[in-house]
Amino acid sequence: MLEQELIIPNLFQKQGVDQFKGAENDTISVPVEGVLPFHDYAWRNDRSNPIQFDVYNERKIPVTFGGNVYSAVKLTDEQYDFDIDQWSKLLRPQVKAVARGLARRAVNTLTSQTYNVTIGNAGQNLRGALIEARRVLNAFHAPKENRYLLVGTDFESALLSDDKLNLAQNVGDSEAESALRTATIADRMGFRIVVDQTIPAAAAYAFSGSAFIFLSAAPSVPQSVPFGATQSFEGIAARWVRDYDPTYMQDRSVVNTYAGFQTVKDVLVGWDNTNQVEVISTQEHFVRGIKLDLDGKSDYPAAASELAVITGVSDAKVWTPVGYKPETDPANV
Template sequence: MLGATAWRDAESSFSGKQGDVVTVRTDTVVGEARTFNRSANQPIVVDDVKEVGVDVRLNTYLYKGINLPDEQLTLNVRDFTTQIATPQAKSVARGVESLLAAQMNALTSSITLKADGTDVHTMLIEARKRLNKAGVPVEDRFFAVSAEVEAMILNDPRNKLIPVDVSGSPAALRDAIIGKLYGFVVVPTNYLADGSAVAYHRTAFPLVTRALDVPAGATFGDSVTYNGFALRLIRDYDPGFQQDRSVVSTLAGAETTKDDNVVKRALRLTTAATP
């Protein structure tokens, strides 16, 4: 779910290696408009385009491998994709989610919520104000919330959640979104620290997944995509143990965008007891 809210750069084929750095372009900056003064008899000033990029290191090799003994494959597995490959892909996808959440959990808390959640609306409006003053675009804003903060919002008798159109989004995200508040799409997740939440723009957290090349010795291999994550599926046979092996993997990395070495596109909110 979090992966669908991040700035993505997934590719199904990648010939690099673990530890490589990928530069993710988040913005194109052209600067402020200039005023032309014809009476000055001077040519216009033509500016250069500046691209804002974030270096993301692919330092995590995530995989899920499963052995399928002959008797299990023959008697129990009727649909390999549904029963084996898809659960493997989900497992790896959860690993990618945890990488992204780790970036969020590492942010210094800048807004404190009351333990009873009675000020959750006031503090989210405060977060909106701070992002506005930092010049963060108003579109593509999200509010990722832990179970505790989600309950604060849902239990509020003033329930101000607005239904949001999520057509075109991955199914996991469509099913998770509980509504929109003050311009933020509210997304619950179990990967944030208890009692915490993060208000952010999509470009605040670049996320990269890469599927490695299929090795020549694999009986079967393919680059696949699951919920937007680039994965590699390898399947072969181990005659020594009389069993098939299936491995789904990806190289992944996540980073936090900093403008002038300062995090401006995301704010972490925590209750007083949250670490």
Template sequence: MPNVFEKPTRVVDTAIGLLLREIVLPRIVWTNGIGDFAGTLNDSVTIRIPARTKARRRELRATGSARNIQLDNLTETKIAVELTDDVYNAVPVTDEELTLDIVNFGKQILVPQVRAVVEGLEDDIAKMIQSAPYQTTIHVGTGDGATWEAYVKARKTLNTSDVDMGERTLVGGAAWEAALLTDPQFVRYDHTGDSNNTALREAKIGRIGNTEFVTSNALREGEAYLYHKSAFIFANRAPLVPKGAVYGATRTEAGLSLRAIQDYDAMTSTDRSIVNSYAGYKAVEDPEEGFVRGVRLLLTVTFIEVKPGAATIAAAATQQLKVFDSNGFDVTASCTFTSSATSKATVNSSGLVTGVAAGTSTITATYQPVTGGSTVTDTCAITVTA
């Protein structure tokens, strides 16, 4: 069967269109007002973020000087954003593969490449959101109404800092979705008669209060963030298509810009297919208040799981243990480890087990949740062979 070749522009358009059903974060962070990076110092541009200001009051039907209003200077926050990363995926395709193995180059090669790059961009946005210098972290219990109570506290925190009430989003991982779906204050969009399913296509599964909740698999299960869109900046540019490329295309859609190019290396009889994007990320700190446009919410930890749960190693060999909490967080670095038989196996503070002599030992991981809840433990059974 002959190979199917499609225009790169069409393939990239199709691939991004399909991914829009799954990729969430680029659409709920600030991408407005980002100008051209070409020729700028250090690949950096300065953009303007909407200003925050306070409401004032005067007595109704006041007279004299009491009728005077006070003017406030409305100053937009200027933020420098630098393109720091070239997120890419490159694959070789030999003449033999092209002739004998590949039926549709677009579907078999370009579409997986686009997916890889777009998921990489979303993962980086998630890291930006997770690592922002939050002034407020709210720990959420497991009782009835706990998620609503936490949302009210987070909303109050933003209100106290005079963060604009419009364009706020609550985004969270899978455990947060599960918790909200059982909260009577949560309004599911699939129960509201949205005939076009617009919200569902954008991963907006519903709202709590007047805030939309968006599920993102790029976030850990038990974390959520309530923030104004201007709290995070995502700068993204598609590189130009070089004149030497045999095929090339760029595409911008829903805050994502990508380039796909192909060329041929005659010395190795190999095609090279490259998809990439330039990106920069910035959490917005206001000049005086600091980072106040977002609040972090963490679900209570109810148990931990040691992986692997059992292992067999030789004497002097090692096995690294990983510990995850009930919300999917890797908490290995926050655990303490003990061995029930140090003459058979030892374990260090990082969870690295070392075989000593033939026999068995139980390794216990202990974790004290940052929420202040009860200490939780789990074990791994280690068998050491001679």
């Protein structure tokens, strides 16, 4: 039930609880593949110099459990006997409440992230904006697997109304209608396009699923409760416990899960054409996701920044819709 209710957390990379047991300060380190440079050894050289060896290190991203999302309900004898004839009626709204709590934390993680690229005025040319989003993520070497375009409701309306994208007509009206009900609109430009009502309406976020980590774990069932169960499915775990309070003649039902969210930053690899050598960034950068706005201004890295030098994505090459004139934009008048 919890899996069915979630949208945004299901787009994130999931981690379970086992590796947290015994961890200091409730923190684990999620390994991210290290980066190694390549070298050339001169052909038929005199072997006076040895080859160069590098030290390989995986990067560790610290992720901490920082939440206990729950729903707790009391159920009187009268309610149980006359109003609710089975526990599933109560369990479903409890699970939905927990799902909303997880979703809200996922939204906060997504929207509070500082993005190195924002593509503005996407509403002027949506197809071009999606192509630019793909270009930027490719230049950033973001993983191509499980790429998503998460859009707000206004952004969704613009996409569905755009003849160049032709979303509904391409799959047939009945399929498009069904896909919209399940939040997925279509696949375009290498992105699975998903709509969510809780992110800013005019915004969209293009990212790889590995850009964010979602931690989920079911708390242990206390031995003192008469009924308790934990369940894990598709990387999401929860606990349900019930007991009876004879003092007030009422049942108590609690559904909860431990949760945590984190972003993933990367070391970048580029090529120095002048010196003909490979360049590895000295800093970690968040490059697995970017932001798009229907209106607003674009924001790209400064041309002299390490990120721009290595990837070629800079404020000297800001995407602008074809035929767009800033002086005629109502936002600038």
